[in-house]
Amino acid sequence: MATVSYRRNAITHLKDDHGNLLTDHAGKAALLLVAFKERMGVSLQPHMAFDLQSLISLNVDLDCLIAPIIKIIPLDKAPGLDGFNGMFLKKCWPLIKEDFYKLCQDFFDGNVNLESINNSYITLIPKVPTPETVNDFRPISLLNCSIKLLTKILAERLQKIILLLLHANQYGFIKSRTIQDCIAWCFEYIHQC
Numbered sequence: 001m002a003t004v005s006y007r008r009n010a011i012t013h014l015k016d017d018h019g020n021l022l023t024d025h026a027g028k029a030a031l032l033l034v035a036f037k038e039r040m041g042v043s044l045q046p047h048m049a050f051d052l053q054s055l056i057s058l059n060v061d062l063d064c065l066i067a068p069i070i071k072i073i074p075l076d077k078a079p080g081l082d083g084f085n086g087m088f089l090k091k092c093w094p095l096i097k098e099d100f101y102k103l104c105q106d107f108f109d110g111n112v113n114l115e116s117i118n119n120s121y122i123t124l125i126p127k128v129p130t131p132e133t134v135n136d137f138r139p140i141s142l143l144n145c146s147i148k149l150l151t152k153i154l155a156e157r158l159q160k161i162i163l164l165l166l167h168a169n170q171y172g173f174i175k176s177r178t179i180q181d182c183i184a185w186c187f188e189y190i191h192q193c
Contacts, residue, residue, distance in 0.1 A: 011124070015132050032124070035134040084145040100149065107150055117147050 013023045014031055022028050089096070106112045124137035131137055159175060166174065 011131070011137075013132070014134065032134060032137075036122075036139060040139075086145070089145060089149075100146070103146055104150065104153065114147070117144050119144070 011028060013021050014028050015021055016031055022031055089100075103112065120141040120143045122139050122141050125140055126136060127138055128136050162174060163176070
């Protein structure tokens with residue numbers, strides 16, 4: 001089973017844009033690096049050129065975002081760099097819960113160096129049964145379960161107040177709003193004009 005799985009998951013060859021077949025590791029790695037670097041861009045340190053406080057004019061109580069409560073993460077998601085998934089957390093919770101509570105408290109207090117836990121591996125998942133080109137693969141990022149836990153906590157808490165922070169015309173990535181709502185609002189607005 002392990003041999004079959006290895007053969008299925010190994011990238012034995014890749015074709016470049018000119019149809020040349022690359023079989024050596026260095027050639028395949030260089031081709032993948034260039035292709036995905038062009039797609040994903042380069043990470044730069046962002047510069048905030050605006051005052052965030054002036055953009056959020058609502059007087060919203062944001063204390064619920066920093067309340068130290070642990071939320072459940074999915075059990076069956078792929079493990080990350082540390083090799084642990086949600087099932088591990090659930091089964092070993094009595095042993096590790098105090099460490100996670102401390103991590104969350106330190107995170108909310110601003111005392112955690114996220115560089116040590118915010119690394120990830122990018123792995124390629126084939127889109128087709130016999131992939132031959134870079135476009136036949138989809139990259140996914142494998143994160144540590146601790147950073148997944150922290151982001152899940154923040155996302156779940158932010159969902160409770162996100163509607164108070166956004167304009168009524170904002171529809172993207174909001175659970176309770178769809179693009180159809182936006183279209184209906186636009187037609188109603190045009191009709192009123």
